Amino acid sequence: MTKKYARFLSAFFCATLTLGFTANALTPDKEFSQVENRSLAQRPAFTAKDVLSGKFMADYETYVIDQFAGRDAWVAAKAWSERFVGKQENNGVYFCDDGSLITRFELSEDDQKRLESNLKYIDDFAAKVSGPVKVGLIPTAAKIWAEKLPAGAPNYDQGLVISQTLQTLTTPAFGLTDALAGHKDEAIFYRTDHHWTSLGAYYGYAALGPILGYEPLPLSTYTKTTVSDEFYGTVFSSSGVRWVEPDEMDTYVPEDGITVTSHTYDAKGNPVEEPRQLYDKSYLTKKDKYAMFLGGQQSLGVVKTGNSDKPKLLLIRDSYSDSLVPFLTPHFSEIHLIDLRYYKRSTAQYIADNGIDQTLILYSVPNFVESSLVWLGR
DSSP: OOHHHHHHHHHHHHHHHHHHHHHHHHSOOOSEETTTTEEOOOOOOOOHHHHHHTHHHHHHHHHHHHHOTTHHHHHHHHHHHHHHTTOOEETTEEEOTTSOEEEOOOOOHHHHHHHHHHHHHHHHHHHHSSSOEEEEEEOOHHHHTGGGSOTTOOOOOHHHHHHHHHHHOSSOEEEOHHHHHTTTTSOOBOSSSSSBOHHHHHHHHHHHHHHHTOOOOOGGGSOOEEEEEEEOOHHHHHHOOOSSOOEEEEEOSOOTTOEEEEEEEOTTSOEEEEEEOSBOGGGGGSSOGGGGBTTSOOSEEEEEOSOTTSOEEEEEEOTHHHHHHHHHGGGOSEEEEEOTTTOOSOHHHHHHHTTOOEEEEEEEHHHHHHSOOGGGGO
16 A cells, blocks of 8 residues: 555545534434434433443433434435345344335343233232223234244244233233234235234224124224325334335224323323324324324323213223224223323222223233333332
């Protein structure tokens, strides 16, 4: 290598660093990524305690990664490079031949410990509340569409989690594997999102009928309405993939006569009610289109159907229930929805105060092992 060429490389390297530093300095920080559908790390406060503990540098590294200039383009470029060299996975998401993006399922030691704790919390909870309590687990596309995964792709069997749950709990429990696997050739999961589609939710609803005590309506009863053909979901966002086609979003159940209210508390602990909708179509113009169902995340929601002669159901749930709830509305007078990530009050007391007739704890398998249900015991 000549001295002239070495000087050129040094100058190029320095110029690149300077350009990157300048671009980062001039680019305003963002609070939220529409593409990734998540909040971004903000500049951490500089304190002696955090510097000495190493927390400041760890937080600052996360901040720099999240706020790097042109981040979306770099994430997409990484996914393209992985595909170019023949890899079929990026950021824990598998690229399937039919254009589906499927998140890998893993069960860590921490997940296993959390699962065992959750099962204990459930049995303790069921023993002290009035009315029947049942537990349901929803396998994701990684289980039902496992044959679509690249050959040899690591993927822990979600059926083992369901089996452990059924064998350990004294509370009645069930899995929805058979109900979904029987329709695996249909569009029961989004290709770009981790949720089931409205069609998948229907098959879940049909399987829940004998368990919750209602006669499911035939699929032919409904008229499918496509509300969007531009849906890119959470898996699309995390994968960095930008070459797949968007999903369609459908609804089946009319929302006439149904009211939805989200219940929260202000800083002083006073209750606050926020009107919502079964389908909030304003979200169809946003990135997070799945939030169209019930208006997205909420700690406590109450759906009133007008069927005053029907029982009251409490769903302790994750976001899979958002697209399931419309199908349940003919069979219950009220459907109460609690998300334990945000609801920090006594669930047992809530059941007593609101005359709940039966409770269903319903989670997708990944959320069941990743979420702590400790608040069931409060």
